[in-house]
Amino acid sequence: MKESKVLTQRVGKYKPLDLKAYQAMDGLKGLRQALATAPESVIEQIKQSGLTGRGGAGFPTGLKWASAAQEKQEPKYFICNADEGELGTFKDKVLLDGDPWAVLEGILIAAYAIGAEKAYIYIKGEYKKTATLWEKLVDEAEKAGLLGEGILGSEFSVSLQVVRGRGPYIAGEEFALISSLEARRAMSRLKPPYPTEKGLFGKPTVVNNVETIANVPVILANGVEEYRRLGVEEDPGTRLFSLSGDVKNPGIYELEMGSGTLEELINEFGQGTASGQLIKAVQPGGGTSAFLGRASLGCRLTTQAIREAGSGIGTAAVIVYEEGKSTIDIVKGLLEFYGAESCGRCVPCRIGVVKIKEIIDTLSCGNGTAEDLARLRKIGKACVAASTCGMGQAFPLPVLSALELFPEDFEAVVQKVPA
Amino acid sequence: MKEFKTQTYQNLLKSSGGVTRENLFGFLGKVQDAFGYVPREVVCDLAIRTGLSEARIYGALTSYTDFKVKVEAGG
Numbered sequence: 093m094k095e096s097k098v099l100t101q102r103v104g105k106y107k108p109l110d111l112k113a114y115q116a117m118d119g120l121k122g123l124r125q126a127l128a129t130a131p132e133s134v135i136e137q138i139k140q141s142g143l144t145g146r147g148g149a150g151f152p153t154g155l156k157w158a159s160a161a162q163e164k165q166e167p168k169y170f171i172c173n174a175d176e177g178e179l180g181t182f183k184d185k186v187l188l189d190g191d192p193w194a195v196l197e198g199i200l201i202a203a204y205a206i207g208a209e210k211a212y213i214y215i216k217g218e219y220k221k222t223a224t225l226w227e228k229l230v231d232e233a234e235k236a237g238l239l240g241e242g243i244l245g246s247e248f249s250v251s252l253q254v255v256r257g258r259g260p261y262i263a264g265e266e267f268a269l270i271s272s273l274e275a276r277r278a279m280s281r282l283k284p285p286y287p288t289e290k291g292l293f294g295k296p297t298v299v300n301n302v303e304t305i306a307n308v309p310v311i312l313a314n315g316v317e318e319y320r321r322l323g324v325e326e327d328p329g330t331r332l333f334s335l336s337g338d339v340k341n342p343g344i345y346e347l348e349m350g351s352g353t354l355e356e357l358i359n360e361f362g363q364g365t366a367s368g369q370l371i372k373a374v375q376p377g378g379g380t381s382a383f384l385g386r387a388s389l390g391c392r393l394t395t396q397a398i399r400e401a402g403s404g405i406g407t408a409a410v411i412v413y414e415e416g417k418s419t420i421d422i423v424k425g426l427l428e429f430y431g432a433e434s435c436g437r438c439v440p441c442r443i444g445v446v447k448i449k450e451i452i453d454t455l456s457c458g459n460g461t462a463e464d465l466a467r468l469r470k471i472g473k474a475c476v477a478a479s480t481c482g483m484g485q486a487f488p489l490p491v492l493s494a495l496e497l498f499p500e501d502f503e504a505v506v507q508k509v510p511a
Numbered sequence: 512m513k514e515f516k517t518q519t520y521q522n523l524l525k526s527s528g529g530v531t532r533e534n535l536f537g538f539l540g541k542v543q544d545a546f547g548y549v550p551r552e553v554v555c556d557l558a559i560r561t562g563l564s565e566a567r568i569y570g571a572l573t574s575y576t577d578f579k580v581k582v583e584a585g586g
Contacts, residue, residue: 217577274532293533
């Protein structure tokens with residue numbers, strides 16, 4: 093298995109603000125292609141490419157664009173979601189810092205396709221240097237005629253505002269991000285209406301993840317056919333895998349979809365576990381994805397294969413845990429984070445996360461009973477079924493999967509109650 | 512931690528080309544970065560400029576961990 097550098101081909105190869113160097117490496121080719129055709133045809137190409145969202149939910153990008161484009165309301169907004177907050181995920185930063193012009197090019201194409209006159213990029217608060225870089229990038233782009241009126245001599249105009257996030261994890265969720273830009277508390281909302289119908293300030297809005305957007309210029313520049321040569325039929329292209337946890341060589345690896353297995357990723361790129369122990373469990377899609385055990389390591393790296401194995405590809409953040417760790421300790425750490433980050437909008441998540449955490453704490457102190465395990469399952473399933481947004485639906489998955497896959501971890505700490 | 516200076520605030524307003532509901536969140540961030548907190552006077556002024564209530568802006572502000580509404584010791 094080897095890396096297929098498509099999105100990361102230019103990363104680190106030019107100084108981030110150097111537009112000329114970017115153009116010398118085939119930069120802006122996609123945007124020129126797009127501006128030479130009608131917006132509908134751009135959307136059609138994205139649909140044909142089979143591109144899906146890389147921010148966790150995996151929604152088809154072309155469909156999202158089409159539904160915003162057909163809305164009559166004006167103005168329309170485009171938001172690039174750079175509030176990368178999922179535990180274990182650090183791929184967007186590589187693109188934002190290493191090849192920012194490509195991300196900007198993607199934003200421009202997206203805004204052109206859906207007819208947005210205003211675009212935002214919402215950058216995670218912790219990425220301070222990245223946000224500063226982007227503020228300078230916008231100035232450069234305005235000077236070069238890439239932002240503002242009549243871009244590259246066409247009739248297309250758009251402005252871009254860089255907004256820094258201010259802390260909450262949930263602001264990475266589509267509607268919470270929109271609320272945040274409206275200067276409200278970052279909270280999810282009931283859907284429908286979807287953001288493509290009533291998004292930012294009640295207007296049609298498309299929110300796309302950075303990595304998703306970085307795919308767009310590639311598709312336009314090289315054509316759909318060329319793009320689809322990589323990957324598998326239902327999962328074309330490449331993905332940036334953020335490999336972390338107990339591996340010798342953590343990092344970002346761009347791999348063709350379906351080109352290898354989880355085990356190959358961990359052993360060939362991660363060079364095996366940190367202390368040479370066997371792998372105990374893997375979270376293949378960030379901190380809210382279900383654990384996979386050793387038996388699933390042969391799973392191919394596609395959305396479908398990982399789903400069939402019992403988890404989700406999410407943000408493609410592969411977190412590895414070695415043998416010798418208790419999943420109780422792992423989920424305790426995860427819940428500490430998610431417990432602090434629930435926005436509090438809906439009851440199952442707000443109360444569920446606290447209750448689950450309390451039970452896990454009780455268990456880890458050795459005071460838990462078998463009844464606690466049953467309660468864990470019940471509350472976890474209720475959260476998954478009844479929460480509004482992706483966070484509430486997903487945070488119990490590690491707990492529920494740990495109960496299934498590693499019952500011995502729980503049995504070891506449960507008190508034996510005399511009959 | 513910098514002291515709240517009306518002049519600095521006026522300059523921020525000028526460089527942002529005014530404040531509307533559209534750029535309020537970004538502007539609050541600039542105030543936070545300039546002073547290390549968002550002073551009460553600013554919330555009051557922005558409420559008038561945007562037509563939102565003070566409570567609405569204050570309520571949103573205090574829900575973000577990176578926004579402060581008063582000078583914090585050692586900050």
